[in-house]
Amino acid sequence: MDNTTIALEELKQHGYRVTKQRESMVDYLGRNQHRYTAVTILDRYMRTQFPGVSHDTIYRNVKSFIEMGIVESRMQDDQIVVKLQCDFQHPHHHHFICTNCGKVIELKMCPLNY
Template structure:
């Protein structure tokens, strides 16, 4: 089962309808290997859904985040969203370009180095992100 199909199945299993708007939001995020703002999502979907409101976009994105289908981060006070890497079956972190939004996976998890400092503890969740300018933007 593809990560996209798994996301749709998660929606159904949690009691959510798989509306056309929800599917298109997920498709958009699935097909873009970068974080996107809610406004970018809305602008990308205006051709299919001319009257789609920011509230609809935010409500669905927040639902997807709650279901771990979509990842969320924040940069300069603005929320950014992308299809969850966990849906692809692997755990990693990202370098995020502050200019174009491109993400580069970081395969090493820095949390592993803290295990010695946390005897008897179990880390159940964490985040690690690096922000900067990607090589493509630096070259242009």
Template sequence: MTVEEALRILGEKGYKSTGKREALLRLLAREDRYLTAKEALRLMHRDYPDLSFDTIYRNLALFHELGIVHMTEFDGERRYRLRCPIEGHHHHLICLSCGTTQEILACPLDAMWSQPDGFIIAGHKFEVYGYCRSCAEATAH
């Protein structure tokens, strides 16, 4: 998703496109990885020294509700990134160190079963956590 698409969705849903919201969206686009609200606040602090954690967190929650960002949770913290540009069913590898992602185009659930007996699957989420090559190499030295 692009920043412009996200701003369009905000407007269509009746939300104002404030400077802080646009800056948060631009940050997510520039970083292109999962960020915690604390990381976003730290990265935006220079331009917005009075910005509060609550403002960041509320906007990230709104963006998630509107489908602008994906949210995941690991290490006890929620993390957010702009919605993946790949449309259709897919999953992700997520680096525990830097938060970057890599798409998995095959669905592991397909290998497990087609449809379990007596249960209709409405949706699922499959994420694999580990370390990207850069982070793995950095910790090995």
């Protein structure tokens, strides 16, 4: 099962309806799962797909996705960036993030364990 499908199942398990908007957000993040995306870019994309959707709805969904562990988040250049969870079975994991292109590679070991 791919991470997009797992993320949508997680939504259902947490009691959320899988709306077209939520499915579109998860799909967008799934297509870009090897890079963090600024929430402002996700917001812009969503508003092109669903012109009537409010910024509040988008940001509220992002916040819920973070709390559920569907997306990973971090701060980058004073803004929140997100990506689809890359490992639903092991939420504690680390990444290598290329400073040139921004590509994210999951590390299969914990560099903090000695």
